[in-house]
Amino acid sequence: MEGQKTVLIVEDDNFLRGLSAGKLSDEGYKVSTATNGEEAIKVATEEKPMIILLDLLLPNIDGFTALESIRKVEGLEKTPVIVFSNLGEEKDITRAKGLGATEFMIKSNFTLDELVEKIKSIIG
Amino acid sequence: MDEKNIPDTIEGLRKENEELRRLNSTKSEWISIAAHQLRTSLSAIKWILKMFLDGDFGKLSSEQEGFMKKAYENNDRMVLLVNEMLSLNHTEDSSITYTMRKEEIVSLIDETVFDFHGESFKKGIEMIFLKPEENEIFINCDKEKIRVVLQNLIENSIKYSNKGDRVFIGLEKKGSEIELSIKDTGIGIPKEEQPKIFEKFYRATNAKEKEEVGSGLGLYTIKQIIERHKGKIWFESESGKGTAFYFTIPLLD
Numbered sequence: 001m002e003g004q005k006t007v008l009i010v011e012d013d014n015f016l017r018g019l020s021a022g023k024l025s026d027e028g029y030k031v032s033t034a035t036n037g038e039e040a041i042k043v044a045t046e047e048k049p050m051i052i053l054l055d056l057l058l059p060n061i062d063g064f065t066a067l068e069s070i071r072k073v074e075g076l077e078k079t080p081v082i083v084f085s086n087l088g089e090e091k092d093i094t095r096a097k098g099l100g101a102t103e104f105m106i107k108s109n110f111t112l113d114e115l116v117e118k119i120k121s122i123i124g
Numbered sequence: 125m126d127e128k129n130i131p132d133t134i135e136g137l138r139k140e141n142e143e144l145r146r147l148n149s150t151k152s153e154w155i156s157i158a159a160h161q162l163r164t165s166l167s168a169i170k171w172i173l174k175m176f177l178d179g180d181f182g183k184l185s186s187e188q189e190g191f192m193k194k195a196y197e198n199n200d201r202m203v204l205l206v207n208e209m210l211s212l213n214h215t216e217d218s219s220i221t222y223t224m225r226k227e228e229i230v231s232l233i234d235e236t237v238f239d240f241h242g243e244s245f246k247k248g249i250e251m252i253f254l255k256p257e258e259n260e261i262f263i264n265c266d267k268e269k270i271r272v273v274l275q276n277l278i279e280n281s282i283k284y285s286n287k288g289d290r291v292f293i294g295l296e297k298k299g300s301e302i303e304l305s306i307k308d309t310g311i312g313i314p315k316e317e318q319p320k321i322f323e324k325f326y327r328a329t330n331a332k333e334k335e336e337v338g339s340g341l342g343l344y345t346i347k348q349i350i351e352r353h354k355g356k357i358w359f360e361s362e363s364g365k366g367t368a369f370y371f372t373i374p375l376l377d
Contacts, residue, residue, distance in 0.1 A: 013164055013168075015168055016164065016167060016168060016171075019168070019171050019172075020171075057160070086160045086161075086163035086164055086167075087160060088207075088210075089210065089214060090214075090268055106163070106207075107163055107164070107167040108163040108166040108167045108170060108203045108206070109203060109207070111170060111171060111174045112171050112174065112175075113174070113178075
């Protein structure tokens with residue numbers, strides 16, 4: 001669909017990825033997914049999504065490193081990135097924000113509806 | 125003890141101390157890994173239960189909905205417990221250094237009180253910050269840790285108060301310290317339970333009756349934080365009449 005808003009979900013847990021992708025599709029977003037940091041950089045570079053949902057604990061390249069790389073890609077310097085992770089200590093939040101994360105959300109503290117609200121508040 | 129053995133004893137103690145530090149750090153690491161792993165499952169459960177409650181899988185009977193709500197609340201209780209375990213793990217770990225900086229406390233209290241306005245309004249509780257004469261008071265502290273202390277105490281005062289009750293937050297300079305007070309006219313702490321309330325996992329009987337959700341880690345955690353700031357924390361309370369918590373932090377020299 002033309003004009004559809006695009007989201008990239010980076011999440012290694014199959015079940016959580018499926019649930020969040022399903023929810024965002026139902027909300028009318030065009031969803032791409034990646035299961036590790038390397039794939040996240042690749043998909044983000046190719047597809048230039050409007051917003052990225054990024055887990056931090058990922059196989060091979062972790063979310064921090066992926067975020068650092070994504071910020072260096074032309075056209076992705078300002079793409080909103082919501083870190084959506086199980087981590088959430090002060091040091092993790094500071095590090096992610098320092099690398100250019102727009103928001104930091106601890107997965108278990110939010111419902112998918114609240115996640116959708118957050119995405120809407122950023123890209124509509 | 126034979127004098128010539130003293131160096132051996134000191135060396136022995138040093139080694140033992142090192143070993144204990146190592147074990148403590150391993151413990152913290154394990155708690156951290158376990159808690160972070162638990163969050164994946166807790167998220168999955170939370171999201172699915174919410175979908176059931178929202179009727180995504182069809183309309184629920186009122187009995188089914190009641191049970192689903194109970195499951196959802198209990199899952200949230202585990203989420204809270206994991207959050208507080210992690211926060212405590214972080215606070216207790218003596219190897220973690222606090223970021224001590226010169227901070228202005230009046231505005232920090234103002235900000236924190238403001239954050240709770242919505243919640244207190246919803247419950248019909250009035251929150252009043254009795255500001256000191258000075259607009260700015262500086263202390264040496266880890267701002268985020270002190271914010272946790274304020275959040276915990278204010279949250280408790282709202283949680284354990286009833287509609288129409290009032291919460292007073294006070295700040296005074298006393299000698300070389302600041303003294304902060306958070307006074308409520310809520311349910312209070314029964315006298316016989318008062319000696320236990322700073323214990324890990326302890327929750328007063330009337331607190332459990334009023335609020336099912338709670339880990340019993342909040343007061344323990346904030347006591348650790350205040351003590352790391354070389355301050356003191358104490359309270360006065362009467363069952364049915366209210367509670368006043370006080371803590372001190374040294375002023376910036």
